[in-house]
Amino acid sequence: MLMFRRVAAARRCFSTSAIANANRALYYSEHGPPPSVLRALTYPNLPAPSPGTLNLRVLLSPLNPSDINVIEGVYPLTPKPTAFPSVDHDVFIPGNEGLAEVTETGPSVSGLQKGDWVILTKPQGGTWNSALNVGAQDVVKIPRTEQLTPVHAATLTVNPPTAYNMLRDFVDLQPGDWVIQNGANSAVGQAVIQIARSRSLKTINLVRNRENIEELKKELTDLGADHVLTFDELAEKSTRAKDIRLGLNCVSGKPTALMARYLGQDAHLVSYGAMSKQPLSLPTSLFIFKNLTCQGFWQSRWYTSRSREEREKMVNELVELITSGKLKEPKHEVLTLPKGDSDAEVANKVRAVIAKMNEGKYGRKVLLRIEEPDD
């Protein structure tokens, strides 16, 4: 046990003082493809929370593409190392967002109590875990109301804030102004459509052509999209009448150069992804003569650079959009990891889903429900 105590300040450390094996976490010991390196572990109850911290029961946690990048080792943030008594080396628990319920509050915690719902605003909190101990300042409480479902709450930390902040932080948009985006069917893209609509902004939404394109167009139009176009349809447009000052990019590559041509003078092109795995490649003349500004947005940076008050204000505004019916649940499915399964069975289930996600076979968000295993 000496080793665990010695490094406790630098990493999470699960005590062995509680006996019951009531929790389960997914983890990796070294970076690699998740279908190879992801494992599961059953471990004892958490000790009572130290001053200023909370113990949480995680209810639902999404498998986001960036979580896969974290495990692969190609993401610029990693979880803190965690020490388990039953593993002879440090491990890393993935999971950047999720809905949790407060099970116990430590001394000096105010404004939060047992039974409250919270979401984590500290990046890489390790939510692929049935239990967590976190600082009270690293969560935001959200209301337990009928309109705000567990799925809403579990997916509230990354995608809707990305959409919300990209529509606020770069261009002073007024009702009636236009925004153009690619990857419009992504979770962020769908949030952009809905949040823009709530502000009376108009959206031009680009998607890849596909078999069920008309069905997809209807879905996005029902969410509030003003125009939905494939890249081919955009290329055929000859008029560029609209003065578009904000473009949102999660694709990069050639289709984004095409989109950028539709931006007006002094526009901002904000990137939050690169699904084409191609660079962002634009004619230099757009920068020089049209005064284009290209920037990036990363919700993790937003959280770490803003005060707790700003984080709470933003989350509360999103909650208000959800409870007033203006921001719908993302398309999703829940993957339950049953209490009766062994750690190996649990790990295999998640590995299989990630393998499918990597093949691009999931059009919907997958959320983990990790049941507390039997002792």
Added chain:
Amino acid sequence: MLMFRRVAAARRCFSTSAIANANRALYYSEHGPPPSVLRALTYPNLPAPSPGTLNLRVLLSPLNPSDINVIEGVYPLTPKPTAFPSVDHDVFIPGNEGLAEVTETGPSVSGLQKGDWVILTKPQGGTWNSALNVGAQDVVKIPRTEQLTPVHAATLTVNPPTAYNMLRDFVDLQPGDWVIQNGANSAVGQAVIQIARSRSLKTINLVRNRENIEELKKELTDLGADHVLTFDELAEKSTRAKDIRLGLNCVSGKPTALMARYLGQDAHLVSYGAMSKQPLSLPTSLFIFKNLTCQGFWQSRWYTSRSREEREKMVNELVELITSGKLKEPKHEVLTLPKGDSDAEVANKVRAVIAKMNEGKYGRKVLLRIEEPDD
């Protein structure tokens, strides 16, 4: 003459009321390669200047790469059409900068008098011309001192301001801060080195490899460059210790993606050219995770968006750098177009130089000295 009078409000119009054929201009009637479409024309004296305007004698005017783009029709600004009595259609006089001497002031002009030296700050003023009539608000007076040569003055409108403003408008640089630039041997690049040095900023300067690379490195080091590297030498560097917050780009293409990797967190990459004729192509991750901002700079936009006071202040600060020996003349040669030559001979001389420039065979700036032709 009816036609000329009818459109006088919309274009420059040279009167025939003065008889002497004292002036000569280079012009084009339609866009195309300058070696094909550039012509010269001898024309009469200008009439007396109207209220608020000046008549100028142009002393020296550079052949800038952007002037060639204007003639080719691939530049976003064009000169206003000009009507000459001896030509049956409108023509266009290129030339974006130059040194001129005031020959006559119109009524209501204050602060300027005959014999003053001025430079034009209105884009596309048509300086490839021995005489000009311009609004008094479109020039900035510069001192006639020994240290400020005609070459200094004639090249003061575009390149040094581009360097000066790019070092000011994007990042709040403090003494000791680093700047990285490519195309460091360009006229702007050389001005960047010298202006940075005058502010105690440090520069990393990238150039293409060439036969006389050591000679070039010495030249730029003598101007004040801290480091001069070829792109190959940069690629071999393994350490990226410096926190570089400003990159200046006039190349684009792959070498610029390499340069961008050396920028620190929250950096700005400012483009003012694309000599590689390739797009600016960067990993999207630089925008998202390193918070890179890409912008463009265009001195013409700067002039049109700033007040006369701001323009004068900037020019005066550059004049101060020149007169204190901190900003040297660009490498150059003067092409005199002799008074005794015919219009055809004059046009052929300029066409030949532009053809050579297009082959990349000029490592120095060419300035036109258009002698007033005989009557």
